[in-house]
Amino acid sequence: MRGIKSALAAVAALAAFAGAAPAQAATSCTTKGQKYFCEYGVTTTKFPNGTKQEFVVGTDHGVWTNWTRTDGSWNGWTSMGGWVKSRVEIDYFQDSPLNFSIAAIGGDGNYWFRIRRSDGSWTDWQVSCVVNPNGANCP
Secondary structure (H helix, E strand, C coil), X not given: CHHHHHHHHHHHHHHHCCCCCCXXXXXXXXXXXXXXXXXXXXXXXXXXXXXXXXXXXXXCCCEEEEEECCCCCECCCEEEECCECCCCEEXXXXXXXXXXXXXXXXXXCCEEEEEECCCCCECCCEECCCCCCCCCCCC
């Protein structure tokens, strides 16, 4: 749990120092059949078993994810919802390489995040703990 609190504190610190909102992404790219804003790029993580997971901001401004199966093929893109206007950032927790958070700047200019648990489930989107220190996943 301490790792989760540390990671959330890092997200909160980023939010506290967020300056002007990033420029609007204008052009789209495509990866594995998914259109996304080129400016925000593809964020990738790799698990200890070799599985890769990617995150992009689709042209609908939603966060999308795709991951490899055990045979190396890709699962297919799945929407994680949200409405963001920045690159998706990953913050790893100290307690397990399977636990991490993703964060991005939402349409309201605040940092929003979701937490991936070690069983592969995700929390709902939550605004930064700086904005709502009493949030369910805040330290």
